[in-house]
Amino acid sequence: MAGREILKKIRKIEIQSKKLVNQLFAGEYRSVFKGQGLEFQEVREYQPGDEIRSIDWNVTARLGHPYVKKYVEERQRTIILLVDVSASLAYGSLKKTKNEIAAELAAILAFSAIQNNDLAGLLLFSGRVEKYIPPKKGKKHVLRIIREIIDYKKTGGETDIAAALKYLSRVQRKSAIVFLISDFLDGDYAKQLAVLARRHDLIPIWIRDRYENALPKYRGVMLTEDPETGALSPVDLSDKMVKNEYERVASEAAEKKRKYFLQIKADLIELSTDGNYLKPLNEFFKRREKRLGRQ
Numbered sequence: 001m002a003g004r005e006i007l008k009k010i011r012k013i014e015i016q017s018k019k020l021v022n023q024l025f026a027g028e029y030r031s032v033f034k035g036q037g038l039e040f041q042e043v044r045e046y047q048p049g050d051e052i053r054s055i056d057w058n059v060t061a062r063l064g065h066p067y068v069k070k071y072v073e074e075r076q077r078t079i080i081l082l083v084d085v086s087a088s089l090a091y092g093s094l095k096k097t098k099n100e101i102a103a104e105l106a107a108i109l110a111f112s113a114i115q116n117n118d119l120a121g122l123l124l125f126s127g128r129v130e131k132y133i134p135p136k137k138g139k140k141h142v143l144r145i146i147r148e149i150i151d152y153k154k155t156g157g158e159t160d161i162a163a164a165l166k167y168l169s170r171v172q173r174k175s176a177i178v179f180l181i182s183d184f185l186d187g188d189y190a191k192q193l194a195v196l197a198r199r200h201d202l203i204p205i206w207i208r209d210r211y212e213n214a215l216p217k218y219r220g221v222m223l224t225e226d227p228e229t230g231a232l233s234p235v236d237l238s239d240k241m242v243k244n245e246y247e248r249v250a251s252e253a254a255e256k257k258r259k260y261f262l263q264i265k266a267d268l269i270e271l272s273t274d275g276n277y278l279k280p281l282n283e284f285f286k287r288r289e290k291r292l293g294r295q
Contacts, residue, residue, distance in 0.1 A: 010146050017107035020278075021115060028285035029112040032292060033077055033177060043067050077177060078135045079113040079120045080200075081106045081145065082168060084182035085152045086126040086159040088227040091209060092273035098207045101271060102181045103149040105205060108281075109179055110142040120145065121172075124152060125164035132171060158228045161189035165196050172200070181205040183212075184257060185228065194264045202266040203284075206257070209273045213250050215243050 021029075043059050046066030059067040083106060089099040106122070113120040114137055121135030122145045131148060133141075161182065168178070178200045180193075196202060216222070219238045225231070236242055261268040269284045271277050 006147065006151050009150055010143060013104055013107045013146055013150075014111075014143065017104065017111045020108055021111045025108065025112055025281070025285070028282075028289070030116060032285055032288045033116075033118075042070050044070055077113070077116075077118045078172070078174065079109060079118055080135065080168065080172060080176045080178045081109060081120065081122045082164060082178055082180045082182075083122065083124050083149055084126070084159060084161070085124045085130060085149070086185075086228055088159065088183055088185050089207075091227055093209050093211055094273045095275040096273055098183055098209070098273055099149070099152075101207050101273060101275065101277065103146060105179075105181060105271075105277060106149055107142070107146050110145050114138060114142055121176075122148060123164060123168055124148060125160070125167075127158050127160045127163075129164055129167045132167070134171075135176075159186040161186045162192040165189065165192040169196060169199070175200055177201045177203065179203050179205055181207065183207050183209075190260060193266075197264040197266050202264070203269065204261055204266050205269045205271060207271045207273065208254075213254070214247050 043056050044067065046055065046060075046068050050068050054068040054070075056067050056069045083102050085099065085102075089102060090097055092098055092100070110120040117137065119135035119137055120142060122131070122133040124130040124132075130152065133145060133148065159182070161180075161184070172178075178196065180202065182204070184204070184206055193202070215235065215237055217237075220236075222235050222237050224233050224235055226233075235246075258268060267284060267288055269280055271280055
């Protein structure tokens, strides 16, 4: 992609993202991500009305009278965008490709973060970790994140989500909000994902295309290509049994993923290459706000 074309695309995404952040997601972001953590500030003498559970018994025993631990709300959060850039993300049979959706989503989330004085970082992965940008603040930093996603030169190869998760666990020790943006066309990441979910606030964003749910409504034999391995396979679209079996397998695999994300308490967001991510994002914020309100 030429330099001028990249800058034009970045500018378009920037304008669109800022508009969405300011008009739709600013309040929602603060309500579901701000103030979830508490940071220890100091120890002070116990006062009538203080919560007994906050008493620091070690200090109390040493000084001979009650002291309590004082905490303040942790104002600054760290957002990590874990973005799949494997070959399958270049596909899209509707309005946009999966990686275009990924870039726009990453921009919305990154701009939401810096608007709230949070840090945003990026980790690109395919069959390996391609690039890691440590969390920082500022518009210039966010624009770099967007550029890295849309200008990434694909190297091919199959997706390895587990490798990316292991790398992130090493470089990001402090608890963070991790958005894992992928089509999840990889089957060997469950164990590592559960480990990461215990340390971080994990939010998988699953981008799918309509033909991953059902085959096209055409007749005749269609030659399909695996975008990551390059393997070719003929599919008889005239055979109703083939279509039904494809839909059955796809539906069962999708439901299995949903149940797994629910099991590890990860808030899943499902998106399509139709480009309409406003409704799923709004539903995510409402669902999460309701759940946090019950805690």
